[in-house]
Amino acid sequence: MIEQLGLDLPSRTALGRDAFFVAPSNAMAMAMIDAWPDWAGGKLALTGPAGSGKTHLTHVWAERAKATILSARDLSATDIPTLGRSALAVEDIPDIASDESAQVALFHLHNLVLAEEHTLLLTGTGPVQHWGLTLPDLVSRLRGATAVALEPPDDVLLSALLVKLLADRQLTPKPDLVPYLLPRIDRSFAAAIAVIEQLDSASIALKRPVTRALAAQVLDKGDAPEE
Template identity: 30%
Template sequence: MDNRFNHKTGQYMLKFSPRNYLGEEDFMVAACNETAYRAVKIWPYWQHFSLCVYGPRSCGKSHLAHIWVDRIQKSLPRPIPIPILPAHRVNMKNINKLANENDFLVIEDMDTEINEEAFFHLYNFYNIPGKYVLFTAEQPLAKLPLRLPDLKSRLNIVPCIEIMQPDDEMLTALIAKLFNDRQIIISQEILDYILKHTERSFEFVSRLIAEIDDISWTNGRAVSVPIIREALKNLTRNQQMELFI
């Protein structure tokens, strides 16, 4: 939490760091993610030892991974550490240790460059009763540009469930949640304005709310339509600049 004195109002303004609520009760189930949510929830009755949840950035893949981990913890006599690792950290130096010490594993961001030999061994290590892996990615594993045929053939049979871009109902709930995470109260007018003018993507909405919060805090002003316009303009300009990087 940060604070700043507003000389116009004679009051201190408090800025709360956004909190990540990753419990199952915090996950917003909608048409775009219901299939993925139910697929995670039916563990341990998966038909395969692994599952991949894929979709656009900021769509809730990591949230589902934490729900899965929590579900496992509640099924065990005592809690155990369950690693949640980015895919690029899996290599030939740590694969044996990972597999020997962990019956459950979450591997995120499979779209990044991976050590294919290590993942070939990981697949074989976990393809036995009682061991499970949850993958996350932005695309199905079958579309990864893999060079190792044996790994590609194995990942092609991993069930992959998509989280799609949000509809208006989901966007409305997401906008309200992101402001609530920052302990910012907004009016229905503000919510409707954002919904009307924002891009229809999880990532853009997340960046927009962060930009609105930063502008509001920097200028010592409550969230308003002019601030939203400024935030939208900033993000649009940043996106255009990224095209030339």
């Protein structure tokens, strides 16, 4: 396999349906996305830790539903009547826990989207009841949504995620890199994302390919193994 030298290439995240690796930890979430448009009440809350695939599944659904994707942080400046005319995904809702105007906007948008018989996808970390929202009517409506969680990854999914993250950054290391990384990082999406970012940065800075030796150096695991 060709080794990718340290070049500052753009990261191109693959967000299509075919690029989503289905494993036991995310199969239920994928099944719920595939079940659209038959969502109870026309809405779904998609939850999970950072980097777990919420944005990926949001894009998969949005392409199929011809939906608009909006960050919750941008709600205060939205044209609610226009957005309410189609299916809508609102990402990272816990980010507006201290933003009353954004919560009011989401409340009105929620009601309009459903009144127009469209569908609504809502995302955030942790259970809906822990999103920290303070507007009672909004809290009541969001808690009424069917919720599905992306669970922490097993080894199979974590391996697939590492491969995908490398591919997104146009990195093509030898096959021994991912097995080397797997037992040496925390069992989380965030850890996988962080280690690939660190490897990419080190590769660029040192003008070296991404290898086991570079990984050993980045992870501070002692002497780097021979290539």
